[in-house]
Amino acid sequence: MKIGELSKQTGMSRDTIRFYEGKGMLTNVTRPFEWNNYKNYGEENVKRIQIIKYLQRFSFRLIEIKELFDQKDANPDKCIDKSEVFKNKLKIIEKEINELQQTRKALLEIIND
Amino acid sequence: MKIGELSKQTGMSRDTIRFYEGKGMLTNVTRPFEWNNYKNYGEENVKRIQIIKYLQRFSFRLIEIKELFDQKDANPDKCIDKSEVFKNKLKIIEKEINELQQTRKALLEIIND
DNA sequence: ATAAACCATAGACTATGGTCCATGGTCAAG
DNA sequence: CTTGACCATGGACCATAGTCTATGGTTTAT
Numbered sequence: 001m002k003i004g005e006l007s008k009q010t011g012m013s014r015d016t017i018r019f020y021e022g023k024g025m026l027t028n029v030t031r032p033f034e035w036n037n038y039k040n041y042g043e044e045n046v047k048r049i050q051i052i053k054y055l056q057r058f059s060f061r062l063i064e065i066k067e068l069f070d071q072k073d074a075n076p077d078k079c080i081d082k083s084e085v086f087k088n089k090l091k092i093i094e095k096e097i098n099e100l101q102q103t104r105k106a107l108l109e110i111i112n113d
Numbered sequence: 114m115k116i117g118e119l120s121k122q123t124g125m126s127r128d129t130i131r132f133y134e135g136k137g138m139l140t141n142v143t144r145p146f147e148w149n150n151y152k153n154y155g156e157e158n159v160k161r162i163q164i165i166k167y168l169q170r171f172s173f174r175l176i177e178i179k180e181l182f183d184q185k186d187a188n189p190d191k192c193i194d195k196s197e198v199f200k201n202k203l204k205i206i207e208k209e210i211n212e213l214q215q216t217r218k219a220l221l222e223i224i225n226d
Numbered sequence: 227a228t229a230a231a232c233c234a235t236a237g238a239c240t241a242t243g244g245t246c247c248a249t250g251g252t253c254a255a256g
Numbered sequence: 257c258t259t260g261a262c263c264a265t266g267g268a269c270c271a272t273a274g275t276c277t278a279t280g281g282t283t284t285a286t
Contacts, residue, residue, distance in 0.1 A: 004232065036282055038234080
């Protein structure tokens with residue numbers, strides 16, 4: 001499908017899709033026409049983009065998501081230990097929460113002085 | 114004092130001091146010499162920079178710190194209601210904590226499925 | 227045939243808090 | 257008198273996740 005179709009099916013802007021593509025996060029992007037240089041985006045990119053959106057909700061960064069895709073591409077049969085990935089992210093989130101709570105405490109002390 | 118001295122007394126790099134200066138966060142910066150264009154930084158900038166460091170620990174942004182300085186400069190006699198400022202910051206911090214806790218919950222649900 | 231809609235590429239721009247570099251002038255010690 | 261340390265200015269660069277614009281080519285509908 002062309003980029004416009006992919007954009008429609010995912011709700012992502014063309015620019016954003018091109019941005020992801022530039023980061024190497026999409027797969028099976030070809031240029032099948034001889035008379036123009038339009039690209040063709042494989043169907044599986046719909047799912048990829050949905051995964052990007054999904055993981056971003058958990059504050060995964062694009063580079064991390066790309067790494068997951070790369071692992072999958074390099075080793076399609078090996079099942080990625082998702083729970084491992086999510087557990088790592090959980091730890092980071094909890095660390096951030098802790099830091100903010102430290103800040104909160106300090107602020108409360110200031111206010112109550 | 115010259116910038117090197119200010120740097121020594123505060124532990125901030127020259128570049129950072131110039132950066133703050135460019136943001137208009139310093140005061141009483143003059144060019145008192147006719148034979149060169151070296152600047153003179155008033156003593157009160159030591160305190161200013163300490164305040165910057167202090168407020169940054171509570172995740173104040175430079176622009177917010179600058180606003181506080183500007184208020185003080187415009188109205189040196191009026192006491193700034195610090196507790197108001199800190200309370201506002203507290204609310205923002207608490208909102209961020211809440212958002213992270215939402216994310217944490219969602220992550221926990223994924224992991225435990 | 228012409229306009230609207232589409233496609234590609236490259237680069238600039240946003241916020242944040244700096245850091246680093248190049249250029250050129252000045253000052254202090256040996 | 258020269259070297260090293262200091263000073264000033266301006267601009268480039270870092271990460272992050274895009275957005276927007278310019279330019280030019282293509283396709284589709286009227």
